[in-house]
Amino acid sequence: MEKQEKKLITKEFNTRLYEKPAVNFEVDRFDSAILKHGYNVHHHRALKCPCTNKGTGSALPDCENCRGLGWFYINKTKTKALMQNLGNNPKYDSWTEKNSGTTTITTLFDDDVSYMDKFEIIDLEANYTQILDIRYVEDKDLLFSFTVYQPLKVYDIFAFVDSRSPLMKLSSKEENESDWDYELQNNKIVFNSDKWYDIYESGNMSVSVRYKHTPVYCVIDIQREVFKARDQSDCSDIPCDVGKNDLHLRGMPQKSIGRRLHYIWDANNSDGPSVFDNSTY
Ligand SMILES: [Zn+2]
Numbered sequence: 001m002e003k004q005e006k007k008l009i010t011k012e013f014n015t016r017l018y019e020k021p022a023v024n025f026e027v028d029r030f031d032s033a034i035l036k037h038g039y040n041v042h043h044h045r046a047l048k049c050p051c052t053n054k055g056t057g058s059a060l061p062d063c064e065n066c067r068g069l070g071w072f073y074i075n076k077t078k079t080k081a082l083m084q085n086l087g088n089n090p091k092y093d094s095w096t097e098k099n100s101g102t103t104t105i106t107t108l109f110d111d112d113v114s115y116m117d118k119f120e121i122i123d124l125e126a127n128y129t130q131i132l133d134i135r136y137v138e139d140k141d142l143l144f145s146f147t148v149y150q151p152l153k154v155y156d157i158f159a160f161v162d163s164r165s166p167l168m169k170l171s172s173k174e175e176n177e178s179d180w181d182y183e184l185q186n187n188k189i190v191f192n193s194d195k196w197y198d199i200y201e202s203g204n205m206s207v208s209v210r211y212k213h214t215p216v217y218c219v220i221d222i223q224r225e226v227f228k229a230r231d232q233s234d235c236s237d238i239p240c241d242v243g244k245n246d247l248h249l250r251g252m253p254q255k256s257i258g259r260r261l262h263y264i265w266d267a268n269n270s271d272g273p274s275v276f277d278n279s280t281y
Helices: 015-019 027-037 193-201
Strands: 039-048 071-087 102-107 118-121 126-131 135-137 142-146 151-159 182-185 188-191 207-213 216-224 228-231 248-251 254-260
Touching (some): 027 228, 102 216, 135 193, 142 193, 151 188, 188 193, 188 207
Antiparallel strands (some): 039 071, 102 254, 118 216, 126 207, 135 142, 142 188, 216 254, 228 248
């Protein structure tokens, strides 16, 4: 049957009202505040990983696209973002662990932020400590652990011996080329398998690390996702068919809520030894 198309009724407005003074946004001022006061950030765009099982909705634990997390990241761009309330949500009724590590992120309309996107603040440094979840990949003879954040520098790294002995401080390949314990490779800590494999195999390898990294926030909510305002600014330098004295519809900044990455997921999910970069630029 042919689809019935009903007639559209267009309402007529009193044109006299267009002449009255009215307030309007100046979008350039909002954008300029972000560019002047914002941090330099890397924006990583999130996509759901197609490795996900259709029945259970869970990701494959050995998927090297998403590290078993179910999300992968592409097309990293460098931009600016306002990050406010870094740290805690300052409400008296919510001084709890669950609110720490949240921030509001204000970004330019063109940055096109979506749910689960990551923002890495390259102007800041933070410390993080974690107990490593160590894996062994046999065909590559690779004894390693992912870290939640990509370390800039490892400060302290200790292995557990037993409850009645002091911890053992590990030495990096840089410090001790002939008798090294670990080496930093992007977001992985790789162990000297000649020295550590037997201990790993016996199930007694437990390592704790403290490192410096650039803080990363993951978008968990978007408070203002799509907002366009009518604005009178001159747009002679961008393609526009609106008359000079009329208002233009322009995109306003987006406002999202970000959470420190280690509250969203930890590094212990993956069985695979690497992560592919699926960026398409
Ligand atoms: Zn995957």
